[in-house]
Amino acid sequence: MGNAGSVDSQQTEFRAHSVPLKLPMPEPGELEERFAVVLNAMNLPPDKARLLRQYDNEKKWELICDQERFQVKNPPHTYIQKLKGYLDPAVTRKKFRRRVQESTQVLRELEISLRTNHIGWVREFLNEENKGLDVLVEYLSFAQYAVTFDFESLENNVENSMDKSKPWSRSIEDLHRGSNLPSPVGNSASRSGRHSTLRYNTLPSRRTLKNSRLVSKKDDVHVCIMCLRAIMNYQYGFNMVMSHPHAVNEIALSLNNKNPRTKALVLELLAAVCLVRGGHEIILSAFDNFKEVCGEKQRFEKLMEHFRNEDNNIDFMVACMQFINIVVHSVEDMNFRVHLQYEFTKLGLDEYLDKLKHTESDKLQVQIQAYLDNVFDVGALLEDAETKNAALERVEELEENISHLSEKLQDTENEAMAKIVELEKQLMQRNKELDVIREIYKDANSQVHTLRKMVKEKEEAIQRQSTLEKKIHELEKQGTIKIQKKGDGDISILPVALASGMVPAGAEAAAGTCVTPAAGVASSVPLPPPPPPLPALAAASEAVQNGPVTVPVPPPPPPPPPPPPAPPLPGPALDTAPAAPLPPPPPPSAPPLPGTASPTVVFNSGLAAVKIKKPIKTKFRMPVFNWVALKPNQINGTVFNEIDDERILEDLNVDEFEEIFKTKAQGPAIDLTSSKQKITQKGSNKVTLLDANRAKNLAITLRKAGKTADEICKAIHVFDLKTLPVDFVECLMRFLPTENEVKVLRLYERERKPIENLSDEDRFMMQFSKIERLMQKMTIMAFIGNFAESIQMLTPQLHAIIAASVSIKSSQKLKKILEIILALGNYMNSSKRGAVYGFKLQSLDLLLETKSTDRKQTLLHYISNVVKEKYQHVSLFYNELHYVEKAAAVSLENVLLDVKELQRGLDLTKREYTMHDHNTMLKEFIQNNEGKLKKLQDDAKIAQDAFDDAVKYFGENPKTTPPSVFFPVFVRFVKAYKQAEEENELRKKQEQALMEKLMEQEAMMEQQDQKSPSHKTKRQQQELIAELRRRQVKDNRHVYEGKDGAIEDIITDLRNQPYRRADALRRSVRRRFDDQTLRSANGTEITM
Template sequence: MNLPPDKVKILSQYDNEKKWDLICDQERFQVKNPPSAYLEKLKSHLDHGGVSRKFKRRVQESTQVLRELEISLRTNHIGWAQEFLSEENQGLDVLVDYLSVAHSAVSYVSALTTDRAKNIDKSVEDLSRSTSNSPSHSTSKTSKAFTVRFNSLQNRKAVRSSRVVSQKDDVHLCIMCLRAIMNYQSGFNLVMKHPCCVNEITLSLNDRNPRTKALVLELLAAVCLVRGGHNIILLAFDNFKEVCGEKRRFERLMEFFCSEDNNMDFMVACMQFINIVVHSVENMNFRVHLQFEFTQHGLDDFLERLKFTESDRLLVQIQAYLDNVFDVGALLEDAETKNALLEHMEELQEHNAQLSSRLQESEREAMQKVSELEKKLIQTAKEVELLKVTSTKTRKIFPACDHRDAEQIPRTFMTVTASQLTGENLNTFVSPPAAKEEVDSGQACEATPPSSASPPHLQELSLESTTTPPPPPASGSTTAPPPAPPPPPPPPPPLLAPAGGTTQPSAADGSCKRKKPIQTKYRMPLFNWQALKSNQVAGTIFNELDDEHVLEEINMAAFEEQFKTKAQSAPVDLGTLKMKLAHKMPSKVSLMEANRAKNLAITLRKEGMAASDICCAIETYALALSLDFLELLERFIPTEYDMKLIHNYECEGRPLDELSEEDRFMVHFSKIPRLHQRISTLTFMGNFPESVQLMQPQFNAIIAASGSIKSSSKLRKILEIILAFGNYMNSSKRGPAYGFRLQSLDLLLDTKSTDRRQTLLHFIVSIIQDKYPELQSFYTELHFLDKASLVSLDSIRQDVRALQRGMEVTRREFTLEKENHVLQTFLSRNTELLDSLTADEQTAQDVYESVVEYFGESSETTPPPMFFPVFVRFIKAAKQK
């Protein structure tokens, strides 16, 4: 039945009875005549001429033949259409020839009618004069153009017969036959390849029937949408222009469009065709050119008048055209505006880059200052501890002395005692040299009580009087000590204890207060955290938290209403992957082999220095060689086998000039004493500044981030609230928890409410907003967490050890080269810098271990890339509330 896919889909949904009816109907349209029968009749019409009655009867029969042919092409199976278009029958050629004859008739009658209309307005004298002339002189320019077509037929009888054909619907029927042919893929391809078919279809626009014109425009639009079809359509309209005598292309098409305003189907088809012709071109300039062609014919003004039409289909096509129109003036203005915006954007980007650079520099300076303050705080805390221990031991030595007796104690005795006490504590506490000298010498100054703003230093220790020094008062206290001997001081606070926050009193043995299980109104889901037992929180932040006090401040009824489901699975821990590039070692080739000599030649050419200058720079430790060249040159250090070959060559007494440039370099290269040590020293000296510059910010980030986390009172309070909620959910089933692992913070997002719309973290954030608004900005107290997350203490510790080994090699080289100014200058400038870097490495390690243990974790199993990202993710999730 040759149905399209959409019709086949509809047909498959029919029942069997309906399908059988369609089959019976199809049987009625069985092939009655073969294609050759129709073609013979059409050819007979083209071959015979005359206007007799018999000929008129044949014309009527040819019109009927075209109707039957169109039905056969449309309804018969595809094999019939393929037979019609076969090379044997050449049905498309016959149909195009017949259409050409029909066009000639229509054009001749149209031209003749136009001339007669003009002659009516002339005078009788002009009319009689025109009868004496030949008809060709009285025709218009249009009729002269079509006379060329008639002469090409070489058959005057065919011209006379076309006058009869023009009175029929042959042109319309021919176009319908071509549409039926173009419905097949093979037929469409033949139409596209035919040299005259599209031209003849385009010339059918001269037909008077609006239905024919609309059908022609639909076929031309279909051709235009196929690859290569747009060019064919434009060539067809160029031919139309020559045949019809147009001044500009598309002139007559626009005349039809403006005059046929009473036929809406034709106007819709014409507007659709214009849309496709103009806007189906990818080249923007060509599209503007086509658009301008129609603008010259008055399309823009006519579309302005058609805005008030009542046809929705026509309005859709008009709007589609207007939406795709290129306004060149507006585009030019947009281009100029774009250029100005681009310039402004470049200025903003440059300004942004400058601000980013300044911000990074400010961050580095701030991180360095914070790190220095943290290191001073650590040193001050150690000095305070030393003062307290010294004071305690002094009171133990003179337990029965009162203030008056203490004044009589010899100064020398106090000096010796202080020196002994100081010496006993040097293994545990590190004090500044100045402080040690003052204590040993017995120089006294008045003891200054420690305060949170200005901690006391060891050099302020007072041994001037013979009285027993009182214990330092509490932070911020300014009262003088009583004259009576004071009681023993309380135990010292933990090292680097953060300021602020409530502390949980503990028993004398350090055990935590027993917690009672919480009975909830509803059955609560379990929060799958990693809880800490009471014996695991000693010395940690959780020993200072009071979650029971938090539960007294918060109404948990709303929490119980929203959370009644079980917790979800734990999140996947994030891991890091390190990839290292492996350097391809060149193959070891002796002096005699070509590959090694070739590689050495390439290496020497890269540096661009003479061999003697290179060897001289290595011998004198000059920093004139690049680091990349030194690393490459290190691969060419002669082996024992190479040295043996060179020695044998020299023993033979052969001149060095016979060797290649690379071989001569190897001879000089091998003569340098301690060659490997020299190259290693040069490489170390060149890499040292960059290595220090890379490692120092990493130590600063660890120190600053650790200090900010440990000293944050707001973070401590938030952990207290989380501990309270966790115990509220779990204590009735699993018992109370005294703390939790930091990885449990990630689980707050997985515990959801009954309606699955809210997480436990977001509920806690809402509680903080209502009850503890001062905690909302807790993340402002946490600094440089993202930078500390990228630091690997193990890696930078190994880097520091490598610098220490390199510095030791450099010192040994200097002992052998006492007169070398380069080594002397390097050691004098960088020894203290390396010592400072080593001290910072140890400080970063101590501070990090302290903060990790403070949160109940282990520094051995929790490196910085695992510890700090927990807080980064927690802050990010809390901000997304």
């Protein structure tokens, strides 16, 4: 067990590790068994173990060899036997000196084994057979006993007060009067047992104290704490330490050690335990025990004493400040936190921290600031509570003012909306009048054009007639023809040969044709109609060629084009007659079929030409924008017929667009017999004919009115709504007598039974049922009473529909936005789906679903950027859309039904008035409200028409697109567009700030790098360390669960960042603000 043996074993282990042997792989069954043993020994999380099980046999065998090659230096019982040897009471002082020389090395080896060996080794060390934790805690108690109690004073007290024959354990119990604290972890052992106890019954106290003093001079206490820390890093070990009756107490008593490193280690460990669930109570219990054992007047007294005195050891002060911060502020109970905080305040912590506020140590300053940020200022909290009450009163007052202002704003908005609607109605009327004037102008213009054409044709006919007459005279002079006058005033034109008697065979048919001197030239036989536009001249030509013709008055406007003229007859006329003019050009041919049209034009059903859009070829594959496209024959008359998306693409940087958005890889009727069976006596003499529940409810309703049956019936006769409020009328309408009830009442009356025997409800119902046209009168009263409210409710809804519809349809800026969307959508889809001419409005919702390649922005964000950069004048397009949100909440169908119901109510009222024309109440109502209803009906028709026009304008169907569907599309689009604008602006500001910061840092780094070349390398190392720390930073959890590695994780986290509660920052900022305000006030007072 000496040092030599230890060195030999180290050398043997080194040789074993330096020359690994490649052993043959066993059978698969044996391999799996040995691999399972290795996995259990490694104590891996389930996910890591599952990953290792997926290895192939070769890798499994390598892992088995690596694990088995690692030979454990000593089994657990070796270290336990050595530690028990140091505690052996039979060992003489000389032999103890010799043994204890290697105690520190043994503890170091034990700490390494506990930290590096697999969990199976640790479990073996802690099992019931070895009880390693008990031995380790016992040795720690022994090693620090001389430090806990002053040796000299204790020695004198013990010699004078103790009998040497008295057992040692009894003497220790006399000294350790433990406190009676409840167990916070459910251990059966009482917390009174949490103090140092040695179990030796024969060893004299003097020798044991001397041996303890000898051990205390070494690092055994420090290494023992490290061993306990290694055990506590496993969940199994942590639970054992927490449930041990003395372990945590002994760790806390180690604060009496003179080594600052040991005390810092203890405080780090205790701080970590505070943050584990259930650990805080155990730590406080340990310090209660510390107070009893060390004779403190107040808890934490010695801790504060060490904190003040160890001002030259920064690491201990940092650990101490960190522990104080956590032990005070890691509890949830606010009152308990204040209590713990006050404990340290009484010990002078606040004054001492005030002295340390100018310390040069950054680590200590950070811990102090963290504690101050977590501090509860009760006085400030009280002021805050008083201020809050005053603030709440002020808030209540402001809310009341806001309520009044909201009502005023609502009234003002309704008035403004009514004025806007009135102006819109006037504008629509003027537009209709303008359309009528345009039609009249168009018709007049067409008539003028026709008249001008007729005048021109008449002039041309006269001119042709004059020319023809001249030709005839010339031919007569030449002797070619002869003119003969007849008795009826006609003249005949005969060729010279015919006049002399030689009639050719072909010319007989032409004889007898006459021409009136002032008439135009035309054929008397049914010749084909002459071709336009020169009918007279053509007729003359025919006359010359075919024989005698009659020249009549010029005909009306020309008929459709004729067939080609007959071939001319042979004869001298061919040689002498002037050539006839050419026929007019043929009219334009009919338009071609769509299938045979030009490749750039297509005709839809409305006969409007639509330019065919060619597919757009993109450099990258683009994501598909899943809009709902309109067919080419659906865009006629819509907004999409007025926009040109191809022109937009010429203004945009489509390369940037491609780069951003390219793709990656819902009372039964009472019969007569049953009613008779339900006749019961009410009291001794009262008889009820009505259903019990109905009679009960009627009685309640009548009591609320406070009127007699005569008064109620009289008021109904004269429609008196002053006597009967409309609410009562509506309630009373639920008790209109049914047919069966009337039969029962009339039967009772015909049988001449006494009316006095009936209950009050039955007598009322009998009188109530005798009112003529009761249903109509009650309906009219309810209608009159609710009319004003109905008008007031329906008018703003109709106005909202009108204003929203007109503003959406007339918005030129919105039209431009849609044009941009159509252009970008066609650019994305053209190569895959082809270009479209328009899209359904529901496609606007999909702009947020189409994201860029880096998923950081959507298509709507891009459109917002494009609008801001290239189309700034349309960026506030949503300001042109008025009352869209109000219109979205309107059910136009229900409003129109309500308007029809009002008209039916008014018609019913008029019919009733014709029967009772003496009723002034009905007369005044009709006179005062007929005009209001007419205006409401006009508004309803305008709202329907305006909405239908707006819906059709955007390519939707009014029958399937109510306002509750149409307007919310724009509401959502505007909301999303505004949010996209804000996010784009925020992103630009962040990028600008980051760029400025980077430029400043680069400038500073360049200056420093120029001054010191080695500084650049150091800076790069610091950046790498900072990045690694950022990656290792975990969630700021105030309570950790006791699991494997939790203690080390907590200690590491606390070293990286101080402990701060979630509410610490707010109080810190408030405190700094108050301090600044106070300093400012003090400065003002000094100046004054």
